[in-house]
Amino acid sequence: IATTKSTISKLSLGVLVLLAFLMVLLCVVTILGNTLVILAFVMDRNLRHRSNYFFLNLAVSDFAVGTFCMPLYIPYALTGTWHLGRSLCKLWLVMDYLMCTASVFNIVLISYDRFLSVTKAVRITFLFTVLYIPAIKMVAIWALAFLLYCPAILFWEQVAGHSVVAADQCYAEFFDNWYFLLCASTLEFFVPLLLVTYFNMHIFHNIQRRQRRGSAQDCEPARSSSLSWRFCGLPWPGASSPSSEAEDSVSSLTRSWRPAVVANGPSRTETSSTALKRNFSASFCSRTGSKLQRDKKIARSLAIIVCVFAICWAPYSLLMIIRGACQGKCIHNSLYEATFWLLWINSSLNPFLYPLCHMRFRMAFLKILCPKKFAALKSGNTPSF
Structure with a gap:
C-alpha cells in the first residue's frame, strides 16, 4: 500500500481511464448478475428448493460486494489516497472481509449439500425433513465469516495501542502480521479448498462406482x-x-x-x-438411470464452481501470506492489486455459473429477461422444468 501512490503516478491518463472503465464494468456486471439471481428466487417458485437457498445466500454476499465494496474501492485504487475518513474505512474493511469470506463459506456449504444429496440421499431423508434447516446454516455462515476477521479489524488498534495505517490510507492493521494472515488464510481459503476437494472426490467416486x-x-x-x-x-x-x-x-x-x-407386452398366457x-x-x-444422470450433472456443475473459486482465490491467498512475511518488500504492489481484483471477479462470475449448470436457473433467467420467448417455449413442446 505504501507504494500505491508512486505506482499510480507513473501511469498515463489513458491507462487510468481504461482501468476505471474496467473496474466500473466489473462492478456493474457483479450487481446485475447477482440481482438477476435474487429476482429469479422472488419470481420463480420452482427455484425455492432447500438446496437452492444456499445459492441465494451466495448471491446476496456477492451482490453486496458489487454494490458497496467495489464502488468505494475504485477511487482509492485509482488515486492511491483514501478520502472518505477513518470511520467509513473501518466499515468498508468489515464489509469487504465479511462478504468475501461469506462467499467462500457459502461455496463450502453448497458443496457439502451436494455431497449429501448424491452420496447419502436415502440415509438423511429424515434429517432433511426434520432437522436440516437451511436458515440455521445460512446464519451460521455469516456468523463464522464475521468472527474470522471483523473483531480484528475493529479492535486491533485498541489492543496494540497504536495504528500502523496512515491517515490517507485504508487497509487492515494486521496487513503485515504474517502469523495472523497465515492462520486467517488457512481458515478462509485452504481449509475450505480441502473440504470442497474432499466433497468433489467423494461425489465423483460415488458416481463412478455406480456406473461400474x-x-x-x-x-x-x-x-x-x-x-x-x-x-x-x-x-x-x-x-x-x-x-x-x-x-x-x-x-x-x-x-x-x-x-x-x-x-x-404380456401374452395371452401371462x-x-x-x-x-x-x-x-x-x-x-x-428412475434409477434418471437419478444417476442428475447426480452426474450435479457433480459437473459443482466442479466448475469450485475450480473457478480456486483459480480466483489461490493467487490472492498465497501472495497475502508471502507479502506479510516479507513486510511487502518482495511482492510488487501492482501484482498484489491484480490478485485482489481477481478475488472480486469470483463474485461476478458466480451468477453466470448458475445458468450454465442448472436448467431451472436458465429458464428462470429467460422468464425475467425474455418473457415472450419464455411464454412461447412454455406453450410449445419443451421438457418439463
Missing part, C-alpha cells in the same frame, strides 16, 4: 423380466456414459421405454401380475 456396477442390484428386477440395459437409462458395462443432460434424460427414457412395453411386475421394473430402472 451398472446399477446391477437396482435393475435386477428388470433383467429378470427380460428388459434390456437400455431401459435403465445406463450404458452397457464398459461403455461410455451418455452426454445428454439430466432434464432431457427423463423424457428420453420415457420415450424409449414405452414402445418396449408395447412390444414386449398373468396380469407378471405384466404389472414388468411395468414396475421398467419404471424403477428409469
